[in-house]
Structure formats: C-alpha cells, structure tokens
Amino acid sequence: MDPYPQPLLDALTRWPDRPAFEYEGREVARAEVYDTVRTFAAALRARGLGRCDGVAILTGVSPDAFAVQLAAHVLGCRVVAVRPGWTPRQLAHMLATDVAAVVVDTATPEVEEAAGAIPLHTLEDLRTHAPASTLETASRPDDIGWLFFTSGSTGNPKGCAYSYRALAAHWAYNPANWTPPVARLAAGYERLLLMGTLSSQVVMDYLTFCLATGGTAVIPDRTAPFEDAIERHRITGILCTVPRLYGLLDRVERDGLDVSTLKAVMVSGSPITPQRLHDATERLGPVVHQAYGQTEVCLVTLLTPDDLGAWPSPAAASVGRPHPLVETEVRAGELYVRSPYQMDGYWNDPEQTADALGQDGWMRTRDLADFDELGFLRLIGRARDIVIVNAIIHYAGAIEQTLASHPDVDQAYVVGAPDESTGEAIHAFVVPNAGRTPDLANLAKHVGEELGDASVPHTFTILDDVPVAPSGKPDKRALLGLLT
Template identity: 50%
Template sequence: MDLLAAAGDRPVFEHGARAVTGAQMLGLVRRIAAGLRAAAVGPGDGLAMMLGVTPEAFAATIAAYVVGARAVGVRPGLPDGQLRHVLHQDITAVVTDAATGPEHARRTLTVAELLSTPGVDGPLRLSGRPEDVARLVYTSGSTGTPKACAQTYAAMDAAWTARPAAWPPAIRELASRLRRYLVFGSLGSQVMMEYGVLTLAAGGTMVVADRPAFPDAITRHRATASVITVPRLYKLVAAQRAAPADLSSLRALMVSGSPMEASRLREALDVLGPVVFQGYGQTETGTISMATPQDVPPSVGFPPDVVDVEIRDADGRPVPPGVDGELYVRTPAQAVGYWADPAETAEVFVDGWVRTRDLGHFDEDGRLYLAGRTRDVIIVNANLYYAGPIERALATSPDVAEAYVVGAPDEDTGEAVHAFVVPAADRIPDLGSLRTLVGERLGDACVPATITVLDEVPTAPNGKPDKRLLTTAIPRAGNSAP
C-alpha cells in the first residue's frame, strides 16, 4: 500500500492502451476492499481468487489482504477434481472477474460487484492479524498432489521484496532491470506476483502480455524483464539462433521451475546476452538464492544473509562443502505449514526449518549448487539412483537440448531408468552413444532402458516439465523416435 501511495501519478500497471497509476490502483484497492467489507468478508475468511491478469485482479488481491482475509490463488486450467478440492478448503467466497463463478463455489463475488461499492476516504484500515494465514499458495505438484502452503501476515510482513533497503545484492541488481516487467498467466502465481511487487518497489511498471509467446511478447511490449521456464528459455534461444528478433529492450529473464545444465546456461548467455537470472526457491520458503548473469554456472548463487541454508546427510547431520545432501532452509517469510495437512506439515517443517527435499552442495566460496530431488529417484536392484545426474549427463551431449529421466517398474531390476530427450537444433541424437555416455559417467545401472526422442517436452499448467505424463509415454520395448 505504501508503494502504491508513493508511486502517485507514475504508471504501475499497463494493460493494452490502458495505463494505471499508483494513485488509481490505490483507488481500486479502496473500492474493492470496501466491497469485500460490505459483503461481510474479513479476518479469517477464505477467498478463492479466480482472476485474469488485469489491474482489477491485482487490486482485488491486495484488497483481500487489506481486509485480513485468506487469499487463495487459483491457477487457470486446474482439472475439475483439483478445482473442487481447492474450493472446499474453508473457502467463504470466490472472487472472479467473470460474469459468473464456478459451479463448485458456495458463493461468488464478481469484481464488478465489488467495485460498485463506494470507496472510503482517509487512511485504509488494515485488518490482517499477524498470526492469521494471509494466503494459501499451492505447490506445483511436481512431486505429488499439490499442497496449500500457509503463509501468515507476520511472515508476509517479514518479507524483503517490498523493502529496497533489505534487498540482497543479487536482488538489487535484478531490481535495476525491472522497468517494464511482463505479467501473464495468473497473478495467483507466487513467482509472478513476487516479481510484480519487486517491480513496484523498483519504480517499474507491470505490463500485461495477453499473448505471452516469446520473443514476440518482448518486442511488442518493449519489455525489459520477464519470468521464463527452462523449456521456454531453450525455445527462445533456438528461435534467436534461427531468426533473431530485436531484443534490445531485454535486461532480465528470471528462470524458474527447474535447474539448468551449465552448458545450456552458457549458451543462453551467449545468444541472449547477460540477461539470465536463475532463481531458486520453493513455494514453502519463497526465494532461497539467485544467480546473476555474472555468477559461475551452474551455481544458483549465494543465499542472502537473511536466509539460512544447511546441507544435511540422510541422518540429518551437516556435510562439508562439495558433498551433496538435502537442503534445509529457514527464510523470514516461509510458510508455517500445509493447510489442513498436519502429517505432511510435520514431515517438511522441522524445528523451524523447511526440508526442501532438494539435493545440492556448497562450494568452498559459499556458492550453492543443485543436484536433483530426493524423491526423484529410480531404485535399480535395490540401489537408489537420482534422476538429476543422469539428466545432466545426457544434456552434455551436443545432440541434446533437453533431457528428462523417470523410473518405471521392471521385472528384472525392480525399476529401470527411462529417458526422454529433445534434440538440439539440426541434430539427430545417436541413442547408442547416449547410453554409452551415461554408462561411462555413472555406471551401467544408470543406463536408460529406453530413450525416447521428443519434439518438445510436455509441460504441466505451471510450465514445468510434466514427468508424470512422461511416465505414461514410456515405450513398452526398445527405443522410440518422433
């Protein structure tokens, strides 16, 4: 709210030909907050935010916090069963910019209806209580059923995103590049919204990309920054090699969702210039670290001073630099647990730490490197093998642009490794050579039983590679090609 007030007549949100200033956005927040209060929505009430990417959607999200409600971002494209589940998690009402709400909603409040309530003059009354849950953010579900991470108002208040004086060096460098930040998909996305708030704090403008195809959206909107997933970054690099577009406005691409192989990151920096920032974080923790274009690939940078990271072995003991282990993290704004899921909360939130279930290590200088997921394993002949190292080995081949590995039951070995690769531009992978490459680096047990060549990897609604869908595409025998 302070950022919007300070912006005054400066545009903070651009949607097509429409530019909304800080003062105008503050007015929208006031009116929608008044509408929510008139609808008897207040502290402790759950609001499912089913909204597009518009100025009003942003204002409605902020207004939900003003009245002290529990805002639940609903990602577009959820299967009907998941949507029904979300809307029955203690939801008081659905807030939507559509004419009607979903059939599963107990009560629907439209943005138009909320805006019709007269605003209030004077200082806004903020009703959030520190111990109340301010928002539920659903995990991607990449390792199972999506879970709702509960973040309190106290945790949101402790976050450094909106406070420039608290920015760590990597965030300070990124913030200087956020003059025109593309927003698309859903403001219910934690990543999209957090970078949006950072943009406001940096004096920039959130710019809506109704058609977020790259590189067209960047050139059309003269964007200086955008969030991008690893598969989309690879496609952008290939497109720039084939037919370069004018990306002279671009200053920052914030890669999220999955780690990058070092050679592919170097290629992206070579083709696009020093614009790639690789962020690492989780829904449970928020940002853990960020690598700037100047950092050493494939490190994800140095965690800031306010973030505690320990690398621990299977027995929970810290390991020395250079040794992989599970990352345990504490951040000022981390979640307090999973909504209505005490068993999973007890497993992940341990003595004030968050078990990330990611594998990684520090180098001697304190840089953080990721090595895969603790659950992303294949059990071959009763031995555990992580998918991450196999994927990275395959990706070192000049014929491979992307590599993904899954496990599946096998009559002889219990489970077997199955790989999916996307070819590099104008290359045809030799599957036998890829098997040899993996065997030489990691041993025979890691050699894929099948290697399937794909034109592109299938993605989940959040843009991450969908490994569960890949598992259903494992060929019954032999190799597979397009």
C-alpha cells in the same frame, strides 16, 4: 517492519501519475489502481469479509485482479491463490480449505458447481461499490495471509500457508529487505512483461519488484508470441522458465530479435545446463539471473551476472549462493533450509507439515546438494521421484498409481527425461493386465481427468515386463535407456 501489503500501497501512492500497468491498449495509472483497491476493500467488507476469512481468487491477469488481491490483504483476509487448469475434483478440494467467498472474473457453471453454497462475487459486481475513504491494514503477524498451492500432481494440491509475518519479512515484498544484488535485479524491472498467473508466488515476486521501483507491468496480448512481446513493448525485465529461455535464444539467433532493452532476465523452475547459461549470457548480455527455490520456502539461492562474470565455470554449474536471510544445511547429502519468510506449514495438514518442517523449523527440500569452495550451491540429484515440466513439479508416484488404477493396466512406471520444449518430459511404461490391450488415448484421458492435463505423459510404452535393478526394484535407469 511494515505489514504486508503496506509497501505496495506506498508504491502506488508515491508515484500516483505513473502507469502501474499497460493493459488492453491503455496505461493504468497507479492512482487508478489505488482507487480500485479502495473500492474492492469496501465491497469485500460490505459482504462480511475481514480478518482471517478465506477468499479464493480465480481470475486472469489484469489490473483489477491484482487490485482485488491487495484489497483482501488490506482487510487481513487469507488469500487462496487458485491456479488455472485444475480438475473439478482439485478445485473442489481447494474450495474446502475454509473458504468464505470466491472472486472470479466471470461466473461459469463449472466454478458455480464447485463453489456450491460459497458466495461467488465477480470483479464487475465488486466495482459498483463506493470506495473506502482510507486503507488501513487489519492483519496480525500470526494470521495466515496467503495459501499458495503446490502443483497438485500428487492428486490434491497442498496449500502452503504463509503468515503475514512471513510476508512482511519476504525477500521481495518489502524493499527494506532487499540486499544489493536483489536491489540491482529489481532495478531492471522498469517494464515487466507480465505473463503467467497471479496465483503464482514467483510471478507476484517480480510484479512487486516492478511496482516497488516505479516500473510498469505490461500485460501483452495473450495470442502474441512471448518473444515478440519483448521487442514490441521494449521490455526491460522478464521472468521465464528454461524452455521459454531456449525459445528466446533460438529467436535471437534465427531472426535477429531485438532484445537490447532487456536489463533483467530471471530464469527459474528447473535446472539449466552450464553451456546454455553461457549461451544466454552471450546472446542477451550480462543480464541473466537464475533462482532456486520451492513453493514452500520461496527463494533459496540467487545466481547473478556478477557471479557468472567473475567465476564463469563454477557459477554456471551452480544455482548461486543462498540469500542472506536463508540458513542452509546439508544433512546426509540432502539440503535443508530455514528462513523468516518460509511457509508456516501445509494448511490443515499437521502430518505433512511435521514431515516437511520437523520440530526445528528446518524445511526439507528433498533435493540432494552440496556447496563448492566458493559457496555456490550445486544440485546433484533428488531425494524424491519427480519430473519438472514447464517449471511445475509432477510426482511420478501419483501418475503411476493413477495409471495402475486403469482396468487395462497391471503395472505402471514413470520417468522424466530432458526435453527442449518443456525442460523435462514425462514418459510412462505400462505392463497390461492379462488379456488386455490398453488404448493409449484412454490412458492419457484417465490421467488428465484425475491429475490434470499437465500430468499426462508425453509418451507411453507398452512392455511385457519391467527391467529390475539388483536391489529388486524396477530399474528406472534402464527404462530411460529404452527411450533412446
């Protein structure tokens, strides 16, 4: 099995004249991207970086941003993928994960302050170096190759550490591992609409699909609506959250948007109702897939158009069947999974790792599930108190603790409710401290400063007291009823 990222390097050299990207009005050939990888690899090596060194990458979405990730992996570095929008405290926490260097598009005072004594390199500066004559992967299987971070909604993001062995076995990163359904999915990404962030594991999965099959990743004007970019750029493959899918379906019905070029639509991040899934298939054609997974374990199950065509009702009520490389068990109603491409553990956090992986390497998903007689996995609840907003998990407990730390608040409780725009929305209920009247804008600011703007509740409700369930615990089902 080829070490990561050799399959991607091979894809760049196999079709050197084909465009790898369309960016800022021009085509960027694969040969050009490969040469940029050679340049960045030499530049990073000249700055003393190599095997097992942590390289934090805080960049936008561009061919150079992709190339510098590949270059760091060629050297056997540990790529630390930094999500945009983190608070200064969260950024500082991430940079404390044994980071030896930070790579940015442009140095900003905020990043410089967070980096402190850690060397900071810009892509423009790295580009001035002479390219390496050859590219030879330097990693070893047990080295950690990537830290993908959880949302940070618990306060500090947890770094999910993936070894180079796991990356080589990854369901998407090596075409030798593609099952027939995955290969058919990959074939639809001839022209990928590349949005989001390259710090997202899921985005990198589908960018890999595109490049490994000779396709082109189209990076659109960020000011243009997502739906319009599909029509304008004749996109064949997209990755979208449930709310974004709903917006696309609305545009198709309302404006007659031309989506006839679409061959592969992957929906992920949160559950979608069976009726909406049927609507998507009816309006977009037999191109809709759904995936279920987690940052810690990557893809677990895949629902395909063939599934929806052969078994419409049971398939649409599920998240598909497990990937052949994934073992699954339901223990006391909770789903456990194990695969060769799951994380090795949380970086420098043995206690959390032991809780998640135990002694046998089976990962607790903390999702309640069962299998039907056809082998489709059905998610029936959560063993953890979370709200999924725009495909990002937010832990209710962390938001509740943050609100309760405000001097005006005695008690705080958070629930999630379905939302057409974001999949789910966060709703907060607070009981004031005696003699205090909370200012809702200040509460929102307090949450944003501690956990990031994405964790700020959609609504706040002030209560004199909180309904209590027969168990004696706060009745969150009753709180949900107050929203209607």
